[in-house]
Amino acid sequence: MGLRDKTTVLNTAVKHFQEFELPLDISQKAYMQILGSSAIHPISVKRSFKVWKYLVRGVEIRLSQIKPEPKPKPEPEPEPKKKLVTPKVPKPAPKKAEVKPAVKPAVKKGK
Numbered sequence: 001m002g003l004r005d006k007t008t009v010l011n012t013a014v015k016h017f018q019e020f021e022l023p024l025d026i027s028q029k030a031y032m033q034i035l036g037s038s039a040i041h042p043i044s045v046k047r048s049f050k051v052w053k054y055l056v057r058g059v060e061i062r063l064s065q066i067k068p069e070p071k072p073k074p075e076p077e078p079e080p081k082k083k084l085v086t087p088k089v090p091k092p093a094p095k096k097a098e099v100k101p102a103v104k105p106a107v108k109k110g111k
Contacts, residue, residue, distance in 0.1 A: 006048040012040055013055055014062045024060050028052040 016022065016035060032039045040055075049055040
C-alpha cells in the first residue's frame, strides 16, 4: 500500500462520480447502494484514506482540476438614466439705453 494504491482508489472514485453524476456530499452507504458491486470497497477506502470524507475531498479537488468551475458572468451594467435637461435659452442681450441729451440743442434741425 502506498501512493499507487491511493491514486488508483482516487481515480476509480473520480470516474464513478463523473459517470453517475454523484453529489460531493454523498454518504458512503448511499454510494454503495447506487453503484452496487462496482463500488470501491470500504476497506480500500479505509486503507488509503482512513475516512470516507477524505476520499470525497480528494475527488472534489481532482474534479476541480479537471473541469474548473465556470466563472459567473458579470452582470451587465445598467444603462445610466437620462436626466431630463431643459434646453437653456440664451438671455437676450441687454438693451442699450438711449441717452437723451439733458439740454435741447439750440439749433433746430431742418426747416
